[in-house]
Amino acid sequence: MRDRGARLIAKELQLELSSEARTLYFHGESMRPFLVEGDAVVVAEVEWDDIRIGDVITYRVQDKFPTRRVVRRSKHGLHLWCENWRERQFYVAREDVLGRAVARKRGDVRITHRDAEWTAARRAALSAYWCRFALPLSVDLARRALAKALRLAGLRRPRSARDAR
């Protein structure tokens, strides 16, 4: 096997070796405030069926290992989002998911995915996501459904004040 191919595999194997004693280094600003530059993170293997909305997962993109929050599941992949990069959404295929963040150490403070601080961050991030994407989508869907129902009933949709001018 060539060095380059082996190196990529070896980097993924480093994730398997991740533990309290062998943490991984988080780089970047996209997951702030939950993860900030220099945070030590433990990533554990996770079964596909155990992945939940709000989990922070690590996946492979060529030789990089993005780490983002799950906001939606689909049959063959996950939809991801970063709380500090709100305009963009990401998608990862099931086979590229490598693990789930289960602990974070920042300075001397360590929390795990079972701690209240972790849960609160998950809740806050999902609320922000739903306000940003899901709620406007729901309102739009409701508006379309109403318009369709009115059309089928032979009624005209009430004109807004702006249209009436």
Place this chain on the structure above:
Amino acid sequence: MGGFLANTDKVAWRVVDGEAVIVHADSSAYYGLNATGTFIWEAILTTPLATEDIAARLSTRYGLGREAVRADVEAFLASLGEEGLLLEVAEPGAGPDGAAETGSGPGPGRYEPPTLAKFGELEQLVLSGE
């Protein structure tokens, strides 16, 4: 006589196309095994085997005499030991009579002496948050 067991507490490994890639947890060094080396590695993952047992398995697999492969096995085990990838235990497991065929490769192919290639050391893994 003692046996040899893969130091699985200290390493992670994966077999791709019949060849293993191994990472040592403490040194972050990573290695590649050829097909013969991978066959031996998989044989000693769970059961400690003596040098003779491993040579017997190899000779059965490749249709060679035990003595012909014994020196290769010894050299290979020595290289694994030098890199901290091997444990020496007092009691070996199943001998040649109980030797089961192992290995995840497609077939034995032509015999090549088992080799361990050290590719280098990995820097700390970075989780990308852009």
